[in-house]
Amino acid sequence: MTPPRPTRVIAQLPATVPFVGPEVIERRTGKPFLARLGANESGFGPSPKVIAAIAEMAGDVWTYGDSENFLLREALSHHLGVGIDAITVGEGIDGLLGLTCRLFLEPGDRVVTSLGAYPTFNYHVAAQGADLVKVPYADDREDLDALVAATRLAPTRVVYLANPDNPMGTWWDAQAVETFVKAVPEETLIILDEAYGETAPEGTLPPATLMQPNLVRFRTFSKAYGLAGMRVAYAFGMPEIVSLFDRIRNHFGVNKLAQHAALVALADRDHVDNIVEKIAAARHELVATAREAGLVALPSATNFVAIDCGSSQRADAMLAAMLDKGIFVRKPMVPVLDRCIRISVGRSEAMGLAIAALSEAARAVKPL
Template identity: 50%
Template sequence: MTRFLTPHAATLPSVVPFTGPEALERQMGQTFRARLGANESLFGPSPAAIAAMKEAVEGVWMYADPESHELKQALARHHGVTPQHIVVGGGIDGLLGLLCRLTLEQGVPVVTSLGAYPTFNFHVTGFGGQLLRVPYRGAHEDPQALLDTARQTGARLIYLANPDNPMGSHHTGAVIEDMVAHLPDHSLLVLDEAYADLAPEGTIPTIHPDHPQVIRLRTFSKGYGMAGARVGYAIARPELAQAFDKVRDHFGMNRVAQIGALAALADQGWLADVQRRVRAARDRVSRIAEANGLRALPSATNFVTVDCGRDGDHARAVLRETVARGVFIRMPGVAPLDRCIRISLGDDAALDVLEEVLPQAIAAAG
C-alpha cells in the first residue's frame, strides 16, 4: 500500500460497485446482443436533446457554466421551487458522494436497506460512515424499520429509494409523507427518486421544499435516457443545497450534458412517450417471465425484477447463462433478494433477444 494514503483510505478496497458491461464483453470476447442490465433507457433521450447535444459539441472547448444557471432555472420551474433549492451534479452517484462527504465522518451511523443501492453504501463507507442495514419487507423497503433503526442508532442519514432499485417496487407518496412526518430530529432522509419519472401516479410524495430533513435526488439517466451524460440533481432547502458549493467540483459538469439536460427537460412529450413504451415493455417482460415459469414482480421503474423461484445460487446460474448468451442483465446482490434477476426494459428488438435466450438460460441453469 502506498505510504501517502490516510489510514482510512488505506482500509478501503479498490472496488467497482458494479462491473460494467464493457468489461464483461472484454472477458467474453463478444459484444452483448441486448444490453438490459444497467437500467439504461434503450428508448434513448428526446431527439431534441440529441440535436442540442450534437450542436453543443461544437462548443466543447468551453467549460460549462459552473453555476448551471439555466438548467437550475428550468428545473426550479419544473418542480415549483426556486433555483436555490436545486443542486446540479454528476448524476445521483456524484451527488450521493458529495452528500456523504458533507455529512459523514468516522463512525457516523447511516441506515439503508439490506440489498439497496450499493453505490450509496460505497460512498458511506468511503467517508467513514457506519452502515446499518434493515431487511426489506418482501419486495419493499421498510419505512418503519428504517425509522426504528435510525431512532435507535442516532443515524444521521436514512436512505430510501422510491421507486426501489433493485426490486422495482414502490411506496405511495402517502407512505413516504408519513415517513417524513416521523423522522427523528437527528436524521436526514435521502430520498432517491431516480425512477420517479417512470413511477405510477401517486408515487411522488408532497414534501415542502424547505423541509429541513429531506433531500430528494433526481436524474436524467433513467426516464430522460441520458445515463452516459451524468446529470443528476437534488432538491433540498436552500441552506443544504448551498452547502454543496463547499465541496463540489465547480467546473466539473460536462457542457454538452448540461445543455442536453435542458433540452431533455423541455421535451416532456418525449418523456410521456417513453413512459408509455416503458409500460408496454414491462408487460412484455412479465409475459416472457411467466412463459418461462418465473414470476415478474410489479415494476414502478424501467426494469422488471423477476423472481426465479428458488435460491440465490439458482438465480445466479440463470443470470450467468443469460449473460453468456449475450444478454446483459444484473441481479440483487444479497439474500433474500438474490432469488431474483433484474431485467432492464428495452425496445422490441432487445426483448426479442431476451425472449429467445431466457428459456435456454433457464434450461442450462438446471
C-alpha cells in the same frame, strides 16, 4: 523511498467496485453483448431534439460549462415549482451521493440503509469511514417502519431510501413516504433517491414542495430522459441545506453538453411521456414472458423488472445462461433478494433477444 499513503480510512478499505460495467465484462470475456439490459439505462435513447442540440453545440466544447448550472436550475425550478436556490446539479446521482456523504459523515457516524439497496451509496459511506446499519426488506420492499425504528435505536446521521426501489423495482405511495419522512428524527438527514420517479405510477412521488431541514431529494436524467452517458442529475431541498453543496462540489463538473442536453430533454415533455409508455409496455411484455416460463415477475415502477427464479442458485445459473447468450443482465446479491434476476427494458430488438434467452434459460435451468 516511501510512497505517499492514503488516509487511514481509505487504507483500510478493500478494493471495491459497486458495479462491474458491461464494457469490463466484454473485455474480460472477449465477447460483445448482443443486448445491453443490465444497467437500467434507457435503451430507447434521448429525444431527437436532444441529439440535435448536442450536435449543434459540439463545436463549443472548447469552453467550460456554466459553473452555476443556472439555465438548467432555472428550468428545474419552473418544472418542480420550487425556488432556484433549492436546487443543485451534479454529475449523476452517484456524484451527488458522494458529495452528500462528504458533507455530513465523519468516521464512526451511524448510517441506516436497506440490506441490498443501491450499493453505490454504501460505497460512498465506506469512503467516509461511517458505519452502515442494514435493515432487511419486507415483502421485497424497503421496510419503512424498520428504517425509522433503526434511526431511533441510536443516534443516526443519515438514512437512505430509494422510492421506487433499486434493485427490486417496488415502491411506496406518496403518503407512506411522507409519513416516513415525518417519523425520522430531526437530527437524521434523509436521503430520498427518486431516480425512477418518472416511470412510477401517479401518486408515487410526494409533491416537490415536501421539504424540511433534514431532507434532500435526488432525481436524474439517466433513466426516462435517456442521458445516462451524460452524467447529470439534481438534488433539491431547503435552500440552507442545498447551499452546502457549493462548498465542496466540482463547479465545472457538469460539462457544457450535459447541461444543454438536460435542458432540452426537460422541455420535451411529449418525448418523455412517450418513453414512459414504451417502458410500461416493455415491462408488461417481460412479465408475460416470465409467467409463461413459470417464473414470477415482481411488480415494478421502474425501467426494469425483477424476476423471481425461486432460489439464489437457480438465479445464478439463469444469469450465467443469459450472459452466455450475449444478454447483459444483473441480479441482486444479498440473501432473499438474490433469488431474482433483474432485466432492464429497451427497444424491441433487444427485448426480443432477452425474452428468447430468458425463456430458454428457464427451460434449461430447472427449479432446485
